[in-house]
Amino acid sequence: MSYLAPSEFVTKLVDAGESKIFMSTKDTLIRAYMAGATLALAAAFAVTINVQTGQPLAGAVLFPVGFCILYLLGYDLLTGVFMLCPLAVWDKRPGCTWNGVLRNWGLVFIGNFAGALTTAVMMAIYFTYGFQTDPSPVGAKLAGVGVARTLGYEQYGAAGWMTIFVRGMLCNWMVSTGVVGAQVSTSVTGKVLAMWMPIMLFFYMVFEHSIVNMFLFPTALMMGGEFTVGDYFLWNEIPTVLGNLFGGLLFTGLMLYSTHYKTSKSRKPADLKVAA
Numbered sequence: 081m082s083y084l085a086p087s088e089f090v091t092k093l094v095d096a097g098e099s100k101i102f103m104s105t106k107d108t109l110i111r112a113y114m115a116g117a118t119l120a121l122a123a124a125f126a127v128t129i130n131v132q133t134g135q136p137l138a139g140a141v142l143f144p145v146g147f148c149i150l151y152l153l154g155y156d157l158l159t160g161v162f163m164l165c166p167l168a169v170w171d172k173r174p175g176c177t178w179n180g181v182l183r184n185w186g187l188v189f190i191g192n193f194a195g196a197l198t199t200a201v202m203m204a205i206y207f208t209y210g211f212q213t214d215p216s217p218v219g220a221k222l223a224g225v226g227v228a229r230t231l232g233y234e235q236y237g238a239a240g241w242m243t244i245f246v247r248g249m250l251c252n253w254m255v256s257t258g259v260v261g262a263q264v265s266t267s268v269t270g271k272v273l274a275m276w277m278p279i280m281l282f283f284y285m286v287f288e289h290s291i292v293n294m295f296l297f298p299t300a301l302m303m304g305g306e307f308t309v310g311d312y313f314l315w316n317e318i319p320t321v322l323g324n325l326f327g328g329l330l331f332t333g334l335m336l337y338s339t340h341y342k343t344s345k346s347r348k349p350a351d352l353k354v355a356a
Contacts, residue, residue: 082265082266082267082270083264083265083270084263084264084265084266086336086340087340087341087343089260089263089264090336090337090340090341091341092263093163093164093167093260093263093333093336093337094167094168094171094173094337094341096164096263097161097164097165097166097167097168097169097176098168098171098173098176100156100161100164100165100168100184101165101168101175101176101177101180101181101183101184102175102180103184105187108156108184108187108188108191109187109190109191110191111154111155111156111191112155112156112157112158112187112188112189112190112191112192112195113191113192113194113195113198114150114153114155114195115150115155115156115157115191115192115195115291116157116191116192116193116194116195116196116197116198116199116291116294116295117195117196117198117199118146118149118150118153118155118195119146119147119150119157119196119291119292119295120195120196120198120199120200120203120291120292120294120295121146121199121203122143122144122145122146122147122149123143123146123292123295123296124199124203124218124295124299125139125142125143125145125146126139126140126142126143126283127139127218127221127222127225128218129142130221131217131218131221136284137284139283140280140283140284141280143279143280143283144258144275144276144279144280144283147255147258147275147279148271148272148275148276151258151259151262151271151275152262152268152271152272156188156191157188157192157255157259157291158185158188158189158192158290158291158321158324159251159252159255159256159259159289159290159291159324159328160255160256160259160328161184161185161188162185162252162256162324162325162328162329162333163252163256163259163260163328163329163332163333164259164333165180165181165184165185166181166329166333167333167337167341169181170337171337171341189321192290192291192294193294196291196292196294196295196298197294197295197298199295200294200295200298200299200302201298201302203295203299204219204299204302204303207219207222207303208303215303215304219299219303220303222296222299222300222303222305223300223303223304223305224300224305225296225300226296226297226299226300226301226303226305226307226312227300227305227306227307229288229293229296229297229316230297230307230311230312230315230316231307231311231315233315233316234311234315240315241315241319244288244315244316244319244320244323245319245320245322245323246323247286247287247288247320247323248287248288248289248290248319248320248321248322248323248324248326248327249323249324249326249327249330249331250282250285250287250323250327251282251287251288251289251320251323251324251327252289252323252324252325252327252328252331252332253327253328253331253332254278254279254281254282254287255278255279255282255289255324255328256327256328256331256332256333257278257332258274258275258276258277258278258279259275259332260274260332260336261273261274261275261276261277261278262274262275288316288319288320288323288324289320289324290317290320290321290324293312293316293317293320294317297312297316297317298312
């Protein structure tokens with residue numbers, strides 16, 4: 081499976097963060113657009129499986145197919161660049177600044193949202209025969225998800241907002257670990273396996289992923305979900321994005337960088353080092 085040691089793949093992560101910061105606006109937007117569209121289609125696929133089988137685990141097992149496709153094709157998710165870009169700034173790569181990081185994050189957010197919304201419109205047409213019939217069972221399920229994961233949080237007030245934030249953190253701890261998985265092997269099989277495991281975990285645990293939600297909630301609104309665009313942003317997307325940011329940055333990027341890239345000196349006594 082051509083496994084790379086942590087010291088090797090973390091260096092590749094820092095290099096990737098640097099390349100994202102300097103990427104052209106056109107390429108950043110195209111890659112983000114296709115990432116959002118692809119992950120949205122995978123979410124529709126997983127929800128369809130859940131509805132047809134009645135078994136959420138089946139959808140979780142198969143959902144990572146979309147994540148693997150988009151990373152093998154070199155596309156970018158906001159959750160991934162949340163973790164990657166700061167590594168280049170921490171490493172003081174020439175020209176890498178926080179302004180460059182924020183520029184990348186903003187462009188990727190726009191591209192992901194546009195791609196996910198495109199898929200949402202196409203799936204809404206698919207679920208309703210071009211808005212000529214009532215939503216299919218999958219469409220009705222999505223409408224219910226939209227209400228439960230906006231107004232369902234709102235009823236708990238600040239505690240609900242905190243819950244979304246924590247679910248967002250847990251989500252991108254796993255999703256950014258999936259991004260790392262794309263670097264831990266030089267074979268396609270190894271990359272896919274390493275990406276698959278944490279993505280399956282996040283989806284089954286119903287953690288909050290900002291890009292998946294960019295598809296779920298617009299689709300839910302088009303399927304007749306009884307909540308508003310304001311409810312979606314205030315009681316889901318905003319706390320989810322913030323949770324995704326802190327989860328990926330702290331639990332994955334900072335931890336890997338601190339221990340595998342900026343490794344501290346060994347505690348082995350000097351005389352033992354000489355003998356070795």
